[in-house]
């Protein structure tokens with residue numbers, strides 16, 4: 001592996017070509033030695049994935065066991081939302097669910113000795129990358145170098161080349177959301193519904209989701225790279241929110257803005273129509289960190 005290749009992040013983080021997704025959150029069973037865990041994670045990273053694009057990410061405790069220098073806390077928002085810190089995230093993307101199934105089974109045979117499953121959730125790209133509310137989700141992501149700057153820990157910092165990851169499963173109350181007429185739905189989000197045009201500052205309601213999350217903190221734009229996908233069926237549905245950042249603190253600040261925990265105390269109106277059920281922080285190491293396990 002060349003030096004330039006060595007610090008590369010896991011490429012599937014930025015690959016938006018697959019419509020089928022699978023998220024598996026694992027909890028570590030007690031007792032595995034650092035050596036056994038490194039071997040298991042090395043074997044996991046080496047699974048022949050074929051058409052499936054995997055991303056692996058580890059909790060603070062697992063990072064410590066694996067000897068990564070990066071430091072960050074378990075997820076928590078002062079008890080305001082569920083905090084269900086899991087130790088290992090496996091995120092798989094593919095064109096076909098059959099391929100996801102095959103790779104998930106191969107991975108399970110490696111990790112089951114050391115981990116139990118906390119959550120296994122499939123997801124899918126809905127129409128042209130819309131959330132189940134019908135609004136395009138991800139269009140406000142930064143692009144090109146700005147995406148890398150938002151998502152990847154810079155050179156010189158612990159974990160350089162990797163990313164902090166935030167995963168949160170949200171359940172929607174679509175019946176309540178769909179009772180609003182479209183212009184009121186647009187006020188909840190802060191963009192138009194059909195063509196996803198962001199409201200200008202005059203039109204943006206103080207409690208619109210984009211108004212709360214398109215923000216600076218101490219002069220620094222709180223940009224993150226979002227890869228959320230919808231899940232569910234006609235009975236139960238929602239969004240597996242997944243985002244990558246160069247700083248875990250950005251997730252915390254954005255959530256505080258959404259939950260009225262910043263000085264202006266404004267709550268994001270979106271949270272009247274959807275509620276988080278889980279929440280974890282992880283670190284997604286670079287390719288070479290995985291290869292070095």
Ligand code: HEM
Nearest residue numbers: 131135136137138139140141170213214239251254255274
């Ligand atoms: C039910 C949960 C959520 C839904 C349905 C949702 C949906 C959306 C939609 C439709 C947009 C506008 C389109 C776009 O900019 O891509 C958006 C923007 C955004 N959301 Fe969310 N979101 C959810 C949760 C969250 C959470 C938990 C965070 C942060 C922790 C977040 C952060 C952002 C950011 C940073 C933007 C872009 C703002 C900008 O324009 O710079 N969202 N979201």
